[in-house]
Amino acid sequence: xxxxxxxxxxxxxxxxxxxxxxxxxxxxxxxxxxxxxxxxxxxxxxxxxxxxxxxxxxxxxxxxxxxxxxxxxxxxxxxxxxxxxxxxxxxxxxxxxxxxxxxxxxxxxxxxxxxxxxxxxxxxxxxxxxxxxxxxxxxxxxxxxxxxxxxxxxxxxxxxxxxxxxxxxxxxxxxxxxxxxxxxxxxx
Amino acid sequence: xxxxxxxxxxxxxxxxxxxxxxxxxxxxxxxxxxxxxxxxxxxxxxxxxxxxxxxxxxxxxxxxxxxxxxxxxxxxxxxxxxxxxxxxxxxxxxxxxxxxxxxxxxxxxxxxxxxxxxxxxxxxxxxxxxxxxxxxxxxxxxxxxxxxxxxxxxxxxxxxxxxxxxxxxxxxxxxxxxxxxxxxxxxx
DNA sequence: GCCGGTGATGACACCCGGTGCCATCGACAG
DNA sequence: CTGTCGATGGCACCGGGTGTCATCACCGGC
Numbered sequence: 001x002x003x004x005x006x007x008x009x010x011x012x013x014x015x016x017x018x019x020x021x022x023x024x025x026x027x028x029x030x031x032x033x034x035x036x037x038x039x040x041x042x043x044x045x046x047x048x049x050x051x052x053x054x055x056x057x058x059x060x061x062x063x064x065x066x067x068x069x070x071x072x073x074x075x076x077x078x079x080x081x082x083x084x085x086x087x088x089x090x091x092x093x094x095x096x097x098x099x100x101x102x103x104x105x106x107x108x109x110x111x112x113x114x115x116x117x118x119x120x121x122x123x124x125x126x127x128x129x130x131x132x133x134x135x136x137x138x139x140x141x142x143x144x145x146x147x148x149x150x151x152x153x154x155x156x157x158x159x160x161x162x163x164x165x166x167x168x169x170x171x172x173x174x175x176x177x178x179x180x181x182x183x184x185x186x187x188x
Numbered sequence: 189x190x191x192x193x194x195x196x197x198x199x200x201x202x203x204x205x206x207x208x209x210x211x212x213x214x215x216x217x218x219x220x221x222x223x224x225x226x227x228x229x230x231x232x233x234x235x236x237x238x239x240x241x242x243x244x245x246x247x248x249x250x251x252x253x254x255x256x257x258x259x260x261x262x263x264x265x266x267x268x269x270x271x272x273x274x275x276x277x278x279x280x281x282x283x284x285x286x287x288x289x290x291x292x293x294x295x296x297x298x299x300x301x302x303x304x305x306x307x308x309x310x311x312x313x314x315x316x317x318x319x320x321x322x323x324x325x326x327x328x329x330x331x332x333x334x335x336x337x338x339x340x341x342x343x344x345x346x347x348x349x350x351x352x353x354x355x356x357x358x359x360x361x362x363x364x365x366x367x368x369x370x371x372x373x374x375x376x
Numbered sequence: 377g378c379c380g381g382t383g384a385t386g387a388c389a390c391c392c393g394g395t396g397c398c399a400t401c402g403a404c405a406g
Numbered sequence: 407c408t409g410t411c412g413a414t415g416g417c418a419c420c421g422g423g424t425g426t427c428a429t430c431a432c433c434g435g436c
Contacts, residue, residue: 148344233424
């Protein structure tokens with residue numbers, strides 16, 4: 001893992017995760033992460049915008065996946081159905097990394113800094129989904145609320161999925177959580 | 189506003205808001221805020237945990253108000269009704285500061301750092317409301333989802349309220365937004 | 377009217393996250 | 407062999423945030 005070895009970004013991600021899990025997020029410095037990957041602090045910040053971002057590398061691709069699914073869904077489907085199906089199907093991106101997901105989730109729970117970053121990624125996803133709905137001619141306020149409800153169900157399902165014994169299907173969990181949300185909120 | 193004048197915390201809040209609005213959040217340093225209030229940087233950090241927190245001073249009292257309303261609501265009322273009424277009634281704390289609220293909202297929108305802090309305050313409110321529901325013997329998952337839906341409606345109504353012409357009633361807006369959320373999510 | 381305690385503030389040094397700027401290195405084309 | 411280009415390093419710097427100790431105003435007891 002010397003200076004000119006390939007995949008510097010990937011090495012940094014792996015080093016960061018390793019050190020964060022070993023000693024806790026706050027106790028690790030960016031210089032140490034870089035050193036562990038055979039690089040320097042200055043180079044770390046060329047690959048990731050800040051100390052937290054290294055844990056959220058996949059967020060952009062994930063969001064694109066969901067937005068694409070919303071944009072390209074059949075025009076006859078109801079907004080909420082489109083959103084929840086897109087989010088449920090995103091499980092295909094998550095399933096292969098179930099164990100990693102769990103460790104990452106616990107790490108995030110251990111630091112308010114990381115929680116803040118996690119929340120703004122969810123907010124970004126919500127805004128992007130709402131925007132995609134508006135492109136489908138959904139009324140703006142309804143688009144916002146549908147996106148919020150969908151992402152709330154997704155987020156709660158995500159936690160349930162990360163916690164359980166590993167036999168559950170993510171997409172199914174998302175749909176069930178939306179049904180629970182419907183019960184919680186009362187009849188339309 | 190010398191060294192030993194009273195209400196140092198309040199002076200810091202006022203100085204921060206003034207300077208942030210004048211020059212933008214990122215362009216102001218904590219040392220400048222302290223100086224403007226007749227204090228030193230070290231003292232600023234004895235009153236507020238970090239550069240952002242000075243804009244969220246009322247959050248704790250606000251959350252307590254909402255949680256109390258949930259805890260002390262009549263035992264015969266449905267969870268969602270309890271939550272949305274508590275949030276709608278919180279408007280009495282907001283109404284007197286409508287203009288300030290608007291300026292603060294725009295300021296937060298101008299900085300991702302501030303957005304992150306805003307989101308974690310909302311998440312904290314959501315968690316506290318969910319916990320209050322569980323004390324009312326609401327089933328845990330339903331408590332979480334009810335709190336999420338309620339706070340989502342509150343948050344969206346808050347934006348609508350800050351944007352409009354100043355004649356609308358906050359509580360009414362919160363209830364209407366929940367109705368819209370019900371329409372968005374579909375029948376129970 | 378002096379005296380000691382207490383809480384708020386200041387002074388100072390320090391660490392770390394983050395950035396601007398320029399030097400340097402390796403690979404690769406010609 | 408050489409020139410170019412992208413990735414990396416070196417370095418100085420800024421600002422947020424903290425630990426530690428000194429200093430100040432105030433207040434109660436005597």
